[in-house]
Amino acid sequence: MCYDIAFTTSIESIFKYLPQLRSAGNLDIHFDSTYHKIGMSYPQWPVIVNNNGLQLEKYTWGPIPKMLNTAEKVKKQRQLFLNARSEKVLENGTLWNAIRHQRCLIPATGFFEYRQIPGWKNKVAYYIKAKEQDIFFIAGLWALSNSWDADKPERIPTFALLTRSANPLMAQIHNGGDNAGRMPMILTNELATAWLNEQLTDTDIRELLQYELPAAQLDYWPVNSVRKVKPDDAAVIAQVQYEGLPALTV
Template sequence: MCYDIAFTVSIESIYKYLPGLKAPGSLDIHFDPTWHRIGMSYPQWPVVTNHNGLKLEKYTWGPVPKMLDTLEKVKRQRQLFLNARSEKVLENGTMWNAIRHQRCLIPATGFFEYRQIPGWKNKVAYYIKPKEQELFFIAGLWAMSNSWDVDKPDRIPAFTLLTRAANPLMAQIHNGGDNAGRMPMMLTTALAKQWLQPQLTDTNIRGIIQYELPATQLECWPVNSVRKVKPDDAAVIAPVAYEGLPALQV
């Protein structure tokens, strides 16, 4: 699944792709560029919604479903809701189906995934990004969640990031673990705008989540592990040469 993302440009870059956000007060949001955030830290992240008008706000990554009704359950299980399989959005009886009309966009400049190499002790981290645009949008869903924070007792807006079956390139990288063969639900700018339209039918939603970004539109390279504490700067995505690393088939 996708738990590691980056946003390395200025927040104003989002307005180039979604000019409708240029409304009074919309530029008040502040978000410093970051080369890596991990979902399990439940960070705040800029998201775009069309809830009572097109807005750019900061939501917390990781909703807290009602079933997580104790702090102990939250600590054990919240990370399971950082991502949602796009297939579940239209599956009756799921939490994601219940909030399918609460759609959002998660802007990012890249994301990280780990590749399992036969015979290697450790997996190899890769940084993945679109070839020809400085940022892209991932489809998401949002919900009001219990914060479980003594300093913020009120319910807070939180989001989950949708994933889909991996394209041929990502299938080679995300090839191990319980959720192998997945990638973020990356959208074209046109589909991103459609995703936010409030009048979408289930048929419309199905059409959008069936989109697969072609592998030829992505570029990637090996990096050092991002699961170790390090400065939040460009060194995080610096290419690393691993001796004997099998080439990816593109």
């Protein structure tokens, strides 16, 4: 699953791809660029929602559903809700189906995934980004969640990032673990705008979620592990040469 993302450019770059965001309030959002944030730290992140027009906000990554009704449950299980499988959005009885009309976009400049190499002790981390533009949009769902924070007892806006079955490139990179063969639900700019249309029917949602980003539209290279504490700078996404690393085929 996708737990590691980056936003290495300025927040203003979002307006280049969604110019309709240039409305009252959207120019005041501040967000420092970052080369890596892990979902399990439950960071704040810029998201786009439709609230009587497209709005750029900062929400916290990681919903806290009502079933997590104690601080202990939140600590142990919240990470299970960082990502939402796109196949569950229209499945009756799921959390994601219940909030399917609370749609959002998560802008990113890249994400990280790990590749399992037969005979190698450690997996190899890859940085993956769009080839033709500096940012891309991932489909998401948002919800108001109990914060379980003694200093902030009010409900807070949170989001989950949607994933889908991997395209041929990502199937080779994300090839190990319980959730192998997944990738973020990346949308074209046109589909990203459509995702926020408040009038979408379930049929429309199903059609949008069928989209698979072509592998040829992604750039990628191996990097050092991002699960180790390090400065938040360009070294995080610097390409690393691994001797004997099998090539990927696209």
